[in-house]
Amino acid sequence: MKISMNWLNDYLTKKIDAQEVEKKFNLMSQEVEGRYSLVDAKGLVIGHVNSCVQHDNADKLKVCQVDVGNEILQIICGAPNVDANQKVIVALPGAVLPGNFKIKKAKIRGVVSNGMICSLDELGVQDFEKKETGIYVLNDSAPIGKDPLQYMGLDDEVIDLDLTANRPDLLSMRGIAYDVKAMFDIDISFDKPKVKRVKEKRELSIFTETEDAPVYYGQIIENVKIKESPYWLKSRLLAAGIRPISNIVDITNYVMLEYSQPLHAFDFNKVNSNKILVRKAKENEKITTLDEVERELLSTDIVITNGVKPIALAGVMGGAETEVSDSTNTILLESAVFDPVSIRKTSKRLALKSEASSRYEKGINHELTKEALDRACELFVELADASIVDEPSFYNQLEVNYQDFELSLDKLNKVTGHTFEIDEVKAILKRLDFDYKEKNAIFNITVPARRLGFESYQDIIEEIVRIYGYDKIGMSLPKTPTEGKLSKKQQFKRNIRNFFSHIGFYETSTYSLTNQFLATKYDVTETSLVKIMNPINTDREYLRHSVIPALTEVLSYNHARKMENIFLYELGKRYTQEAETELISGLMKGDFLYSLWQKQAVEVDFYLLKGIIEKLFIDLKISDFDFVVPENPIPNLHPGISANVLIKGKHIGWIGKLHPEEEKELNVKNVFVFEFELEKIYSAYNENVKQYEPINKYPSVSRDIAVVVDKLIPAKDLYETVKNISNQSLIAIDIFDVYQGEHLDSQLKSIAMSFKFENKEKTLSNDEVDLMVKRILNALEEKHNAKLRQ
């Protein structure tokens, strides 16, 4: 809502300053989006062109002698429409026009020019005239030497309010005046409209078939002379951001701005009926609206009909057939109340939003339907020489229930945590124009009809506090005695993030919504997909099943920007129709550790990834984990360089290298990824206090062996065999070499293992250790046909 300060000051008994208004609105009412002068120009006067002759040295220029009151100025003008005996707007030397354009005395082709004759466009005013052809010519009564902006009502300041949905009352200048009254604690006054009605009978019956149009007034206005509106009216509409059109339209808009009551003018001769029926549209009924678009209607839309067919889409837009035109003589003026929800639905469905529909949607003051109509009538007489014939026809099904709320001083003080005095509250309610009764510090407050949407005493508290000032409320803290902490799961999630960030991974933040292909790209099993009914676009249509596609996208983005070493993780979710499953996902590419000048690097490979995951589990005190060859290939992973990960035998996710085809598509090589279900790791996460194990005081003994086996036998199988036949003395097995190639059959490989033995009771003898190693070798031979490598 744009507030014209001139307009506002009309209602006030004391003039107030725009800057103060801005400040008060910001702190006590609604946020101010902007404050500006309607015309940003200084140094203008009204001049009279005494004479206008051709410039000697320029075809298109005229030399004018202009009377500006206290002197005659010679001004060169290039406008095609400048002529003698015009009243014009003169920018004197020293004037400043919009865009900081300074006017100076100048010589144009040898002739002195003392200023400039202005067009409205040069003053930054658009739409004041239908068609501007050059300089602006004022009407004959313009006073020479005076300020033209003041004469035209353009000397205005505008405050642009950003309204919240609970303050539809501020969509009217009268509502604004009420709020200013409360904020400034000053008096306001409104004039009652005075209408002279011609006492002649006119046949007009108005009735309805719907409850969604509770009030409807129709007034016949005859002998309407369509013309331009006067300066003051145009200026006020411009300040409000509404384009002046003709007196009929301008009057309806002006009254709407004044009362927030939308009005609609029909060309009564085109209505072709003396009956107005307001009803719900019939299914598939059609109407062509003012914008020449044929609209198909639903039974939820309200229409105004002439008894036969719709002539307007109630509260949203008029019909083209009954539109007023230059030849209109008699109008039917509508002032009505429609159901907010119904208007909102229609306006939304047809994407037709207007000043009227947005006021109906938010709710209008039911008490002003007739007064607004009268105000318009008054202006029709004044500005369109019209005759108001007979009283308006109407129906009114509305029972006005005033909203009463009880609020005790105790409650107010308890909710605010502040001690209000009873007189303070009374003074504020008075400023707000809220009627109240008070007994024993209990207020019974009646909310005026102009303030809609109050639900409880809480709304009253808000009104009292905003007028009192939020800054005057003290500060304290809730007394609720509670323990502040992260839950075990929340701490676990922080631990996971700490682990990956500290070990060298960057956490990403990517979108959950994606397209169908990427949403399911890494699906191992088929699960339900969540689709958005009204997506922003097809790339944001589905909730993802995996974070990996987003991570590969981040990889591509960074790789294209010359980043070589990319380590990413994210705590995301897999979304299905049944559940949201938390995931920990990651991606690795490039050197994990490197030194260029030393020509050393640890490039990521399967075993680095595996080592990091093993460290994660050990850090979380999870011991029973395993990496197994997937039964079915994991989609988009290298089938030979990927593994399923199990904890306590349960599948929790997978790790591996991207499939070469996938790497080709990304144009990046050696990319490793992993994705686990967080909950499954969490359920194995052991937070129990670990009991200390005494450190063995007897020394350990190491033995290394190398065996030759079939190259297809996984190292893990050898491990298992060794573990199974060994007793507690074997405390560690490690593989320190794997060899294939020269001196070995191509079907074989050599695996070198290191064993560590110790005993808690004694130092192991060489013989004892040798015996154990022998048993290990025998078992390996028996089970895997492993031969000791000589």
Place this chain on the structure above:
Amino acid sequence: MQEKINQLVDEAVNEIESIENLNDLMLLKSKYLGKKSEFNQFMRELKNLSNEEKPKVGQMINLAKNKINNHIQEKKEAIEKAKINEQLAQETVDISLPGKKISLGKKHILTQTIEEIEDIFIGLGYQIKEGPEQEEDKYNFEMLNLPKNHPARDMQDSLYISEDTLLRTHTSPVQVRTLLENEKKEPVKIIAPGTVYRKDDDDQTHSHQFKQVEVLVVDKETSLADLKGTLLIAAKKLFGEEREIRLRPSYFPFTEPSVEVDVSCYQCHGKGCSMCKNTGWIEVLGAGMVNNNVLEACGYDPHEFQGFAIGFGVERIAMLKHGIDDIRQLYTNDLRFNSQF
């Protein structure tokens, strides 16, 4: 004899001085102090001396031997020290060469901001609650005093999954879930961080996905003053100890009264600058007293209970704190950006 010994000692000391390595020093040691040395010869000759002279000469010989031995020991230490110095000189590196590069890794700035907010409120005794992102219309809107066709639903253009489910448009449904879940209707003091969605095209200031942290306190005497005090603590912790706060009226259907909260500008300290558009204040979040309709819908008697709610926009806080001018940077994951925090 005396002369002979002195001569021998001088001879040995001279020889020791000229020696440069440990091997030669050992040879010299056996030459003078070994079994075949002249001193040993002297010792053997002692028996030929008178009983009177025996101890005198014996002592003389021992003193001489000790002297030589000391010199040898000194020399040995000197040689060893020289050797270590030589090694140190050889091993000295150019410490200005770059260190090995280890991948750094960071938490995302949004995570850091959420954890910062969480820690402030944990310190004030709050617990952390979470809720689903696929939310029921009932929890996201209806029970928050936003019935179907409420004009304020326009403020939040939503992404729907079905008639009754949508991607939550704010973290406020966690308020409803927490209050409903509390069967004994005890006081509640929680914060709820999470991801939310709106039907917005992504641009410099809009993101269809973003993060919020919701704060909710419901108890018998939780007041507007408590809200102000809590906001001041949060503002000071997030934006600096000298910060002040300012409340302005606003509107949210689920709170009444509702306020916008400004923090005094931390760039110009309230004098007015481009950051605060010359107002001295920066709008950071919305808050208010819980609307009675919400309490009632969740089974809390509004005659008995009252409370406040706060909604942090995590992106906004992070962008203000770190001078980030485009919200999309928070979702692009350019590592040159992510590595800065």
